[in-house]
Amino acid sequence: MKRVLPLLAIVSLSLPLAAQDDLPPAPYAYTQLEDPAQEAEAVALMESLRCLKCQSQSIADSDAPMAGDMRHQVRTRIAAGQEPEEIRQWLIDRYGDYVSYAPRVTSSTWPLFAIPLLLLLVAGAILWRRIGRKSVGGLDQILDEGDD
Structure with missing residues (x-):
């Protein structure tokens, strides 16, 4: 019984982490925008932003769920009419300077x-x-x- 309790504690604490990976990707994580000009802006911005989980890949190249969420945010905001620099600043404010490959x-x-x-x-x-x-x-x- 003494061996089972720590094992149960570890399993119960790891369940929320496993649940996050089971969520479906955000709608615009892998779907391009219909307007080619907007998609080109979104891709250019995504290639200049670092995946916070992978750390060596841009969010355009990463398959991490967090990068998918960031791609979704970029595409959604571009489609809503925001400028790429506004979106970059919003992501920097949210995640810090490290998220940008173009340091200030x-x-x-x-x-x-x-x-x-x-x-x-x-x-x-x-x-x-x-x-x-x-x-x-x-x-x-x-x-x-x-x-x-």
Whole structure:
């Protein structure tokens, strides 16, 4: 009995997770919009948004249920007349900056853009000092040998 209770607890806690995968996909998760121009806008936006579950795929490429729900939201909002940037901003507000493959420079993300530039400047300064010293030192030796 002591072994059965923990097993029952684990199974009962995992049932809600299994139920989520059994739900049918949202209507526009796999169905394209009738207007080709709207569908093209939706696809372009979906390719620039990251699947939060897969993390390495866009929502256009992912088969995760969450990506399907996000595709549905994009297509529904495009069909309702919203601009892609409005939809992108709504998703960023809801899920955070990570959802977008096109990061923005904000007060919290500026170090991500500045640190690589600083590292390049430091590496360039180190190389310039090392190469500059060697070439100047070598030139001095050549000039000294020519005087002899």
